[in-house]
Amino acid sequence: MNVNQLLRSLPKNDVKPVYLILGRQEYLSDQIKNAFIKLVPKEERTMNYASYDMEDTPLSAALNDAMSAPFFGKRRVVLINQPYFLTNKRVSNNIDHDIDGLIQYLKHPEPSSVVVFMAPYPKLDGRKKVTKRLKNVAEMVDINKFSESQVKNYVKSYINQHNYKCDANSLNLLIQRTGGKLSMIMNELPKLFVYCRDKVITSNAINNLVTKSLDQNIFDLVNYVLKKRVKLAVDLYHNLILEQKEPLQINAILVSQFRLLLQVMILASHGHSQGSLASILKVHPFRIKLALRTIQTYQFKELKQAYLGLIDNEIKLKSSQASPELLFEMFMLSFISK
Amino acid sequence: MSYRALYRVWRPQRFDEIIGQNVITQTLKNALITNQISHAYLFAGPRGTGKTSAAKILAKAINCPNQKDGEPCNKCAICKAITNGTLNDVIEIDAASNNGVDEIRNVRDKAKYAPTEAKYKVYIIDEVHMLSTGAFNALLKTLEEPPANVVFILATTEPQKIPATIISRTQRFDFKRIRPKDILKQMEHILKSDQIDYDDRALKLIAKSAEGGMRDALSILDESMSYGDDKVTYQSALQVTGSVTQDLLYDYFVEVVDHDTKSALMNVQKILADGKDANRFIEDLINYCQDLLLYKQSPQMIEDHELSVFDDRFKSLVKKVDDRIIYKIIEEVSNIQQQMRFTSHPDVYLEVLTVKLANIKITPKSSDDGNQGLIDQLSGQVKELQSEVKALKKQSIASQSKLTKVNPEHNKPRPVHKERHEQPVKINLEKIYPVLNHATKKDLNRIQNAWQELLPMLKVTQRAIMNVSKPVAASSDGVVVSFEYSFLYRRADSSKELIQALEDGLNRIIGYSPTIVFVPSQKWPTIRKNYITSNYLKQHSDNQNHHNQSSQSSSGDHSSDSNSKSDHSSSDSNDKNDPKNDHENSQPNPIVKKAIDLFGNGIIDVKND
Numbered sequence: 001m002n003v004n005q006l007l008r009s010l011p012k013n014d015v016k017p018v019y020l021i022l023g024r025q026e027y028l029s030d031q032i033k034n035a036f037i038k039l040v041p042k043e044e045r046t047m048n049y050a051s052y053d054m055e056d057t058p059l060s061a062a063l064n065d066a067m068s069a070p071f072f073g074k075r076r077v078v079l080i081n082q083p084y085f086l087t088n089k090r091v092s093n094n095i096d097h098d099i100d101g102l103i104q105y106l107k108h109p110e111p112s113s114v115v116v117f118m119a120p121y122p123k124l125d126g127r128k129k130v131t132k133r134l135k136n137v138a139e140m141v142d143i144n145k146f147s148e149s150q151v152k153n154y155v156k157s158y159i160n161q162h163n164y165k166c167d168a169n170s171l172n173l174l175i176q177r178t179g180g181k182l183s184m185i186m187n188e189l190p191k192l193f194v195y196c197r198d199k200v201i202t203s204n205a206i207n208n209l210v211t212k213s214l215d216q217n218i219f220d221l222v223n224y225v226l227k228k229r230v231k232l233a234v235d236l237y238h239n240l241i242l243e244q245k246e247p248l249q250i251n252a253i254l255v256s257q258f259r260l261l262l263q264v265m266i267l268a269s270h271g272h273s274q275g276s277l278a279s280i281l282k283v284h285p286f287r288i289k290l291a292l293r294t295i296q297t298y299q300f301k302e303l304k305q306a307y308l309g310l311i312d313n314e315i316k317l318k319s320s321q322a323s324p325e326l327l328f329e330m331f332m333l334s335f336i337s338k
Numbered sequence: 339m340s341y342r343a344l345y346r347v348w349r350p351q352r353f354d355e356i357i358g359q360n361v362i363t364q365t366l367k368n369a370l371i372t373n374q375i376s377h378a379y380l381f382a383g384p385r386g387t388g389k390t391s392a393a394k395i396l397a398k399a400i401n402c403p404n405q406k407d408g409e410p411c412n413k414c415a416i417c418k419a420i421t422n423g424t425l426n427d428v429i430e431i432d433a434a435s436n437n438g439v440d441e442i443r444n445v446r447d448k449a450k451y452a453p454t455e456a457k458y459k460v461y462i463i464d465e466v467h468m469l470s471t472g473a474f475n476a477l478l479k480t481l482e483e484p485p486a487n488v489v490f491i492l493a494t495t496e497p498q499k500i501p502a503t504i505i506s507r508t509q510r511f512d513f514k515r516i517r518p519k520d521i522l523k524q525m526e527h528i529l530k531s532d533q534i535d536y537d538d539r540a541l542k543l544i545a546k547s548a549e550g551g552m553r554d555a556l557s558i559l560d561e562s563m564s565y566g567d568d569k570v571t572y573q574s575a576l577q578v579t580g581s582v583t584q585d586l587l588y589d590y591f592v593e594v595v596d597h598d599t600k601s602a603l604m605n606v607q608k609i610l611a612d613g614k615d616a617n618r619f620i621e622d623l624i625n626y627c628q629d630l631l632l633y634k635q636s637p638q639m640i641e642d643h644e645l646s647v648f649d650d651r652f653k654s655l656v657k658k659v660d661d662r663i664i665y666k667i668i669e670e671v672s673n674i675q676q677q678m679r680f681t682s683h684p685d686v687y688l689e690v691l692t693v694k695l696a697n698i699k700i701t702p703k704s705s706d707d708g709n710q711g712l713i714d715q716l717s718g719q720v721k722e723l724q725s726e727v728k729a730l731k732k733q734s735i736a737s738q739s740k741l742t743k744v745n746p747e748h749n750k751p752r753p754v755h756k757e758r759h760e761q762p763v764k765i766n767l768e769k770i771y772p773v774l775n776h777a778t779k780k781d782l783n784r785i786q787n788a789w790q791e792l793l794p795m796l797k798v799t800q801r802a803i804m805n806v807s808k809p810v811a812a813s814s815d816g817v818v819v820s821f822e823y824s825f826l827y828r829r830a831d832s833s834k835e836l837i838q839a840l841e842d843g844l845n846r847i848i849g850y851s852p853t854i855v856f857v858p859s860q861k862w863p864t865i866r867k868n869y870i871t872s873n874y875l876k877q878h879s880d881n882q883n884h885h886n887q888s889s890q891s892s893s894g895d896h897s898s899d900s901n902s903k904s905d906h907s908s909s910d911s912n913d914k915n916d917p918k919n920d921h922e923n924s925q926p927n928p929i930v931k932k933a934i935d936l937f938g939n940g941i942i943d944v945k946n947d
Contacts, residue, residue: 026506183506184506187506187509187510190374190376190509191365191509191510191511193374194365194368194369194372194374195361195364195365195368197368197372205361208361208362209361209362209365209511211382211510211512212512230632230635231632239515242384242515244496244498244499245498320676321676321679322672322676323672326624326672329628330668333628333631333632333635336635337631337634337635337661
């Protein structure tokens with residue numbers, strides 16, 4: 001079952017006794033949570049709806065709740081958050097979870113109760129008995145498998161629902177700047193809606209309003225470095241340091257980018273295609289594509305020297321007290337002068 | 339009324355007055371106009387970019403009854419009360435000093451009550467990143483289910499310290515550093531409206547050293563105003579920022595480059611006597627050097643970005659000075675800069691630095707010349723050596739070919755000789771020979787194919803040993819495995835467990851378990867040759883031997899050295915087919931062989947009479 005099916009089925013009272021929501025997508029899990037809460041009429045919520053966090057409440061409390069009949073109502077909803085006992089994750093608390101009780105319950109789930117496991121994990125430990133059992137019994141909704149194109153479509157339809165327009169470029173920019181994270185996008189959209197009063201979301205608005213993730217900033221930095229825009233690169237570096245970004249971290253990302261360029265350059269000269277490069281280097285094909293485009297303008301020697309310069313910077317960052325900014329500036333100067 | 343600092347006097351009271359954050363203020367205004375106020379905002383950005391000002395204006399605009407186009411009127415009682423910080427419904431909390439759970443719980447409990455005078459209760463939590471983890475969690479609960487008519491405005495300089503859960507519940511605005519141009523404009527505006535004279539260069543200097551913070555800029559402006567008797571002069575700005583003038587830097591730089599140690603030292607003393615900070619001077623010097631280098635690369639770029647104007651002297655300096663000298667200077671200066679952190683006498687370091695820099699004069703140039711000389715010298719040496727090597731080669735080839743003619747097997751035991759001394763390795767020849775007796779190419783191929791399959795079946799440690807191994811000969815009931823390194827050979831040979839595992843594995847793959855014998859790879863050629871010679875002798879006459887040998891020695895003239903090697907590699911694959919070649923090469927001598935077998939090659943030096 002996917003998210004849309006779930007969200008459509010719940011209001012129609014097409015409800016199963018046990019659900020398992022797997023994956024970390026805050027926005028979607030919030031939506032799902034709200035949909036489940038809506039199953040219980042507002043006035044009954046104090047009695048017939050409960051949410052338990054397994055990291056500080058024992059499972060038996062939730063099970064007791066699930067096993068009791070709804071109080072003057074049709075249905076009881078029990079949310080079980082962070083059921084880490086379904087995964088191989090270790091949590092340091094001494095809560096004794098009644099796993100056997102859960103397995104017993106799963107054999108005969110209470111028809112008047114809806115138990116929802118909200119598991120914000122990439123995957124469960126399928127070897128555990130309780131996990132196997134749960135997967136058999138529960139209606140599973142995997143929100144991890146929300147691909148980039150799905151995110152895009154979702155965002156697009158959300159924007160259209162609100163009578164806003166957004167062209168493909170701007171939408172891509174939005175997704176790029178948020179790293180394709182749905183929760184972040186949904187968090188940024190209200191701001192954009194408010195700013196763009198003429199109902200058109202422009203790239204300009206996105207550039208100014210949407211918070212750049214570190215990745216995105218670094219991405220820009222790498223671009224500036226590669227395009228030899230010294231002043232911009234130095235300014236951005238300065239900003240990143242001001243924002244308390246770790247110089248070593250920034251350097252490491254630069255190093256990895258240059259390493260990729262070198263690898264691509266060498267392998268490409270051996271006649272590897274974009275696809276085989278991606279599989280050899282285990283890097284996203286799009287990055288390879290960009291790298292292939294970038295290396296056109298560079299000499300092997302130039303890249304090599306830049307790479308070595310960055311490595312040298314790393315050594316200096318770790319071993320001396322030289323200011324990172326000075327090191328970066330010197331690197332840029334020697335890079336452009338070649 | 340007592341004097342109020344510029345940045346307080348000019349603290350923006352309307353969204354329009356916030357400099358350099360147009361998009362953010364526009365968004366906030368739009369939200370107010372369309373009544374789409376979020377229940378929580380997060381203002382992030384470096385200091386002096388307008389976060390707290392924006393928060394206060396927002397608090398006013400939300401509550402102001404005369405709000406127009408999203409701007410507060412600043413005239414009504416509520417606006418005034420908020421400006422003065424006396425309105426009960428707008429609560430400013432400094433999270434830096436109220437960072438505990440209790441304070442936030444207090445906020446949470448009070449947030450439940452409806453506002454008394456204004457429409458909204460506004461909590462402005464400044465420096466929110468200082469909250470403790472517990473406090474954040476307490477706050478999170480409130481942000482998750484906010485009471486009606488409460489607005490939280492969080493302001494911080496370090497958004498990365500705020501938990502993602504908090505950020506995702508707020509509308510985040512990133513305040514950008516204000517561009518020097520905008521700071522400049524604002525300062526001009528302030529000075530004009532206060533009717534104060536100013537020097538253009540001074541403002542540029544201040545705008546540059548403020549690093550994007552308006553408050554910093556205004557503080558510096560304030561100081562230089564009081565310093566310069568209500569006038570802003572270049573001199574006073576320099577004094578306040580502690581910068582050294584471009585002129586002074588230029589003089590110093592030229593003196594250093596011209597190796598004028600005396601003037602440079604005097605210059606330094608003058609700078610220090612003026613009360614400049616030595617550290618600051620060093621920073622300026624590095625910046626100056628960088629500007630020089632940058633200007634060399636692309637004059638346009640630096641002129642576009644920097645506010646500082648470059649005069650003709652600077653430009654001529656750029657042309658005059660060599661890159662390498664500048665690099666060298668930067669290196670020295672940054673070295674000294676680090677040392678200066680740990681000293682209480684920076685002046686001394688600065689003077690030493692000056693002397694050092696003035697003496698760089700020759701080093702870069704001469705090191706260049708020196709390098710060239712060195713390179714010439716080295717390349718000369720290389721040539722000499724090359725010719726020598728050539729001559730030697732000729733000689734050796736000639737002598738070797740002589741040797742081989744006379745005595746082809748003379749240099750045979752040599753290559754192994756050294757190894758033997760280092761690691762005496764025992765090899766179980768009794769086990770090897772039976773395998774070799776029945777060795778066939780087919781069996782070897784089969785084992786070699788199975789080998790790749792076999793390796794993954796082993797334990798990691800075993801696999802590590804066996805990775806460098808390869809089967810070199812095989813019969814239907816045995817296999818000889820050679821090892822790249824003799825220490826691994828010994829490890830393998832002494833491990834019964836490994837042999838067991840290998841036999842099991844082979845059994846599974848090829849259906850039977852051959853006896854496995856190990857040899858170190860550098861021994862293998864000798865062993866095989868010995869084997870072949872001993873066996874071959876039994877079957878063939880000396881006659882044929884002679885015949886082959888003569889043909890062999892004629893070809894051996896060219897490749898006497900590599901001969902044995904290439905033979906081995908080819909014979910590895912040919913195995914049974916080429917006993918002849920090998921045989922000739924090693925010159926059969928059953929007695930010698932027997933002796934080697936008995937005593938090992940290590941102690942036997944075979945000499946031919």
